[in-house]
Amino acid sequence: MDTIKLAAALIPDGDLLPPEEYERIYPERERAPKAEVTRLAPSPTGFIHLGNLYSALADERSAHTTGGVFYLRIEDTDEKRKVDGAVESVIRSLKYFGIDFDEGAEIASPLNVYGPYYQRQRAKIYRAFVKRLIEQGRAYPCFCTEEQLNAVREEQTAGKKTTGYYGAYAKCRNLSETEIYDNLKAGKPYVIRLKSEGSIENKIAFRDAIKGEVTVTENDQDVVILKSDGIPTYHFAHAVDDHFMRTTLVIRGEEWLSSLPVHLELHKVLGFKPPRYAHTSSLMKMDGETKRKLSKRKDPELSLDYYRKAGYFPLAVVKYLMTLLNSDFEEWSLKNPDADWRSFKFRIEKMSRSGALFDLDKLNDVSKTEISKLSARECYEFLNGWVTEFGTPQDKAHFSDAEYIIKVLELIMGVGGKKRRKDIERAEQGVALIDYFFDDTFRPEYNYRYGKEIVNAVLDGFIAAYDPEDDNSVWFSKVKALAPAVGFASEMSEYKSAPEKFGGNVSDIAEILRIAVTGMPNSPDLCTIMRILGEERSLARLKAGKR
Ligand code: GLU
Secondary structure, eight states, X not given: OOHHHHHHHHSOOXXXXXHHHHHHHSOOOOOXXXXXXXXXXXOSSSOOBHHHHHHHHHHHHHHHTTTXXXXXXXOOOOGGGOOTTHHHHHHHHHHHTTOOOSEETTOOOTTOOSOOOBGGGGHHHHHHHHHHHHHTTSEEEEOOOHHHHHHHHHHHHHTTOOOSSBGGGOGGGGOOHHHHHHHHHTTOOOEEEEOOOOOTTOEEEEEETTTEEEEEEOOOBOOEEEOTTSOBOHHHHHHHHHHHTTOSEEEEEGGGGGGHHHHHHHHHHHTOOOOEEEEEOOEEEEETTEEEEOOTTTOGGGBHHHHHHHTOOHHHHHHHHHHHHSTTHHHHHHHOTTSOGGGSOOOGGGSOSSOEEOOHHHHHHHHHHHHHTSOHHHHHHHHHHHHHHHOOHHXXXXXXXXXXXXXXXXXXXXXXXXXXXXXXXXXHXXXXXXXXXXXXXXXXXXXXXXXXXXXXXXXXXXXXXXXXXXXXXXXXXXXXXXXXXXXXXXXXXXXXXXXXXXXOBHHHHHHHHHHHHHSSSOOSOHHHHHHHHOHHHHHHHHHHTOO
C-alpha cells in the first residue's frame, strides 16, 4: 500500500507544516526542574461545577507552589455542546474564588506563546500529525457506518466479548487499496483510526501521582483519532496538546483512567514522552446512610453558581476544598491561623485515593469562621458585593448607608468583645439577619411567653424610664427595676433560690423588651441595638410591641 499517496488523499490540505516544525514552534518551556506546568481543560458547556474548582485548585497549587505555570485550554471539539460566554464564565467563576490563570484562552498574557488555546483553532496541528501517522501506516480510514458498528457491538455483547473496534472486528484495518479508493470515490464518509499494536495480554505498570502504582492493560483498540468532520477526538487532542503546550502534570478526573492505555499508546506512536498523570477521585456526599457521587441532577451544590448566589465567602470555599485536597491542611490552618493559606505546602501526592466527602455543614462552619475574622468594614464590603449582584431593592437601599451597616456589623460580629460571634454564615443569610435594623424589613413575630397585662406593664414601664443616653449599666438597672411591679425577681440569685415565688425573672423582662424591639427572643446586646436604632425608632417599637 502506498501510504504516502493514501495520506495525501485522506488529508489533502496543502498548507500543513511538517510535524517536526511544531517541536521548534512550541519548544520546551524554560522552567526550574521541579516547576509544574498544569492546565484546566474544560469543554465550553457553560456549566462550571465544584469538581472543576476542586481540580483547578489542585492544578493552580501544583503550578504555583513549584514556580510553574497554570493555563486554560478550551476543549471545544464538540460544537454541539458549546455555549456562548462559557469561557468568560469559567474565568470569572474561578477568579471569584481567587484562582487566576497565567496563560491561555482569553487570558491577556505575554506568556501566550503555546496557543491557540481553543482546540478548534488547532485543527492544522492535529491534521499534520494524523497525516504523518497515515504515512507511517499507523493510522487508516474507517468507512464503517453507525449501523455496522452497532451490529458488531451486539455480536460482541451476545458472545460475551470485549466490545469495540479491535483485532478481527476492525474490518477496515485490512481494506485493500482498491477498496479504500472505491469508497473515497463513492464519497463515503470516514473517520481515521489508530492502528493499534497493543495486546490485552500485556500489562503496563504505571505511576499515577495520586493513585500510586497502577497496572493497566495495554490498549488493543483501533480508537478513532480524527472524526468525519476532520476534528480530533479527546484522546488525540490530549496527546498533541499536552505535548506541545508542554504540560508536565495532567490532573484530571478518574473517569479518564480507563483511557490511559490509549493515551500511552498515542504518545508512543507520536514519539512524545507522556506527561505525569494525576487522576482525582470524585467528590462524594452522604445521602442518608450511603456515600455517592455529587450529581448534577440531584445536587444544586454541585454548581459553582450556587455558592455565589448563596453568598459563601469565597476564601472559605477554597479553604474547605483545601482540606479535601490535602487532609493535613486543617491541622496546618489551626497551627497557623493568621498565615496566608497559600503558604501551605500543597502536594498532589498527598491527595486521597478514594473519593473526598463533601459536607455542606463543614463548609458552613469554615465560612462562619472566615467571616468572623473580617473587620466590620471588610464584612460590609463582602456583603455589599453580594447585595449589588443578588440583593433586593430594599437590600440595596439599606446598604447605601455604609456607616449604619458597619455599626450594626460591629455589634453582630462582636467586634471589640472578648470573642468574635459567628452569626454570619453566608451573605444571603447575613443580609437577612440584619433586616430588623430597618423599618421596611422589620417583621416582628410577637411571640411573648407572657400575657397581655405583663407585657404591657413591662413595655410601658420601660418607655417611661427610657433615656437614650443611658450606658449599659444604667440601662440594665432600669430593666431590673421593672421586675417587682409584675411579680418577677430582679436578681437572678433571688429567683434561683425560690423560683416558685416569682412569675419570672429579670431575663424574662429583657426578653419582652427584646421581642418588642427586634421581633425575636434572641439577639445580640439589646441596649446597643437600641442605641443603633436611635430614640425615635426604639420608642416606636416599644409602643408597637404592646398587645
Ligand atoms: N475536556 C475534558 C473534560 O472536561 C478534560 C479532561 C482533561 O483534563 O484532560 O473532562
